[in-house]
Amino acid sequence: MRRIVSTLLFLILIGGGIYFAFIYYATFSEGVRSGELIKFSHKGVIVKTWEGEISQGISGAQIFSFSVEDKNQEVVERMIDYQGKYVKVTYKERFGTFFWLGDTKYYITKVELEDSPHLKRKTATESKN
Template identity: 55%
Template sequence: MKKILTIFVISLVLLLAAYFAFVYYVPYSEGTRSGELIKVSNKGVVFKTWEGEISQGISGAEIFKFSVLDKDKDVIQKLNELQGNYVKVTYIERYTTLAFWGDTKYFVTAVDKDISPHFNKKSD
């Protein structure tokens, strides 16, 4: 009986480790998005996570919500500095998220200031 319980516990631990490794290391998609950075916040009671929003439409009807992992300190700093500006973010989308990573499946890995297409049109 003790041997069966030991095998069960080891199997359960290995399955959980494989699940976490899959969710963390295997992205569903990768890409970039541009828009006006309208929100960056560090929120949560038990797990503090970094969350943000980018407005991708003129009226703000299309919002891209994203999370940033705590280990990406330079990305968090740049997001705080660029709030209110037009930015281009590079992100990975995961199959799912965990409470201590963030609220969304989209995780920003890089951010750069960009030129807004709405305010940079030259008139002839």
């Protein structure tokens, strides 16, 4: 009986480890999105996570919600600096998430400032015409 219980506990631990590794390391998709950074906050009661939103258009249906892991401190600092500006973010989508990693399945790995398509500057050739 004791051997059965210990084998069962061992299998549960191995299964839990495989599940955690799959959720944490397996990437469902990777990509790039652009838009105006409208929200970035450090939220949570017990476990604080970095959460944000990018507006990709005029309607509220075009909001991209994302998370940033604490280990990406450079991305966190840039997000704080770029608040309200047009940005391009590189992300990875996971199959799932854990409460201590973030609220979404989308995790930002890189952020860059980008020129807004709504406020395009005229180039020298365009202004001559």
